[in-house]
Amino acid sequence: MSTVPEITPAQARERLTHGALLIDVRDAHERATGMAEGALGIARGDLQRAPATHLPVLDREVVLICQSGRRSLDLATTLAGLGYTRIASVHGGTAAWRADGLPLVQPLQSDAERDFNERYSRHLLLPQVGVDGQRRLLASRVLVLGAGGLGAPASFYLAAAGVGHLRIADDDVVERSNLHRQILHTDASVGTPKVLSARERLLALNPHLDVDAVQLRVTSATVDALLDGVDVVLDGSDNFPLRYLLNDACVRHGIPLVYGAVERFTGQVSVFDAGRQRGVAPCYRCLFPEPPPPGSAPNCAEAGVLGVLPGMVGLLQATEVLKLLLGIGDSLVGRLLSFDALAMRFRETRLPPDPDCPLCAPGRAFPGYIDYAAFCSSV
Structure with a gap:
C-alpha cells in the first residue's frame, strides 16, 4: 500500500x-x-x-x-x-x-494544436493510437471507390477519424432512392455528382482534410492513376467487373484492398493483401476465381437492401482501414466475415491463398488488365 x-x-x-x-x-x-x-x-x-x-x-x-x-x-x-x-x-x-x-x-497553444487535441482527444487517449498514430492517420492516403452505400458511411468515419487525404472516385449522381442508405448525401444533393456532395459533407465535418473528388468511370485506363500514392483502397463498388479490376490493380501495385459487399439482409467484409504478401494472403480472385453467371447475383437496385446494412458493412471496412494504417490489431487478411442482419449473426470463413491463382501466385508476373465487362458476362 x-x-x-x-x-x-x-x-x-x-x-x-x-x-x-x-x-x-x-x-x-x-x-x-x-x-x-x-x-x-x-x-x-x-x-x-x-x-x-x-x-x-x-x-x-x-x-x-x-x-x-x-x-x-x-x-x-x-x-x-x-x-x-x-x-x-x-x-x-x-x-x-x-x-x-x-x-x-x-x-x-496554437489554433492548430487546440483543434488537434480537442478533435482527436479520444484517439489520443488510446495507447494503440496516441499522438504519433494520429499524426500517421493525418499523413495517410486512402482511395474510397464509390460514394454510395458502402463508401458513404466508410468515408464519413475515415474523415472523422482524421485520415488526412481521401480520394473518392464515382461517376454517378445522387438520386432520391440513394438517401435511405447513402448517408453522405441529402435531399438537396439530388441531381448533383456524388463525389461533390461527398466532398462538401466531409469537409463540413472535418475542414482540415484533403478530399480529392474524382468524378470518372473507373476503367483499366484510369485505375493506375487513381491508385498513385495511395496507402489503402476501400472497395465500395457494386459490380463484378469493377471488383475484379480493382483487385488486379491492387495486386499489381502492392496495395491492401478492403472489400465489402451487401445484398438484401446480408453483407461480407475481407481484406485482400496478396500484392504485399504473395503466397500468404489471398486476393479477390482466390475467393472468386470466376464471376457468378449474369443475373445470379443482382445488385441493390435489383434485389433491394435494408438501409442500415451498408452502414454496418461500411463501418467494418473503415475499421479495417484504420487498423491497416495504424498497424494495430489483426486484420481480416485471409478471413471472410459474413453478416446476416435478420439473424443478427456473424460467421467467419478462412480464405487461404490459391497457389495456382492466375494473378497472385508466387512468382507469377502480372498478366495485364483484361476486358472485365466481357469476362463477367461470359460465364
Whole structure:
C-alpha cells in the first residue's frame, strides 16, 4: 500500500498558495481541455525519465495531479522511493478539481494544436493510437471507390477519424432512392455528382482534410492513376467487373484492398493483401476465381437492401482501414466475415491463398488488365 498522502483539491490549492509546486502529469493533449490554475505541466513520462532535471531538490514540497488521481499517485510513489520526502497526490485528480468548482486555465497553444487535441482527444487517449498514430492517420492516403452505400458511411468515419487525404472516385449522381442508405448525401444533393456532395459533407465535418473528388468511370485506363500514392483502397463498388479490376490493380501495385459487399439482409467484409504478401494472403480472385453467371447475383437496385446494412458493412471496412494504417490489431487478411442482419449473426470463413491463382501466385508476373465487362458476362 502506498504511503504517499492523497489530498483533496482544496488542500492542494491551499498548499500551492504556501509555496508548494503543483505539477499536472497528464500528456499535453489531455491538459488542453483545462488544467488546475497554478499547475505546471510536465508529462508523467518526462518526469519519470529525468526526475532530477525537473525536481532537483529532494525536500521541495510537490503535489502531483492527473485526470483521476491514479497516475499521479503511482508516480508520487515512485518518486518517494527515489528519496523525495514531501510529495503528495490529488485524490480524484483534475476531474475532482473541476467538480469542486476550483479555477481551471487553458494552456497556451496554437489554433492548430487546440483543434488537434480537442478533435482527436479520444484517439489520443488510446495507447494503440496516441499522438504519433494520429499524426500517421493525418499523413495517410486512402482511395474510397464509390460514394454510395458502402463508401458513404466508410468515408464519413475515415474523415472523422482524421485520415488526412481521401480520394473518392464515382461517376454517378445522387438520386432520391440513394438517401435511405447513402448517408453522405441529402435531399438537396439530388441531381448533383456524388463525389461533390461527398466532398462538401466531409469537409463540413472535418475542414482540415484533403478530399480529392474524382468524378470518372473507373476503367483499366484510369485505375493506375487513381491508385498513385495511395496507402489503402476501400472497395465500395457494386459490380463484378469493377471488383475484379480493382483487385488486379491492387495486386499489381502492392496495395491492401478492403472489400465489402451487401445484398438484401446480408453483407461480407475481407481484406485482400496478396500484392504485399504473395503466397500468404489471398486476393479477390482466390475467393472468386470466376464471376457468378449474369443475373445470379443482382445488385441493390435489383434485389433491394435494408438501409442500415451498408452502414454496418461500411463501418467494418473503415475499421479495417484504420487498423491497416495504424498497424494495430489483426486484420481480416485471409478471413471472410459474413453478416446476416435478420439473424443478427456473424460467421467467419478462412480464405487461404490459391497457389495456382492466375494473378497472385508466387512468382507469377502480372498478366495485364483484361476486358472485365466481357469476362463477367461470359460465364
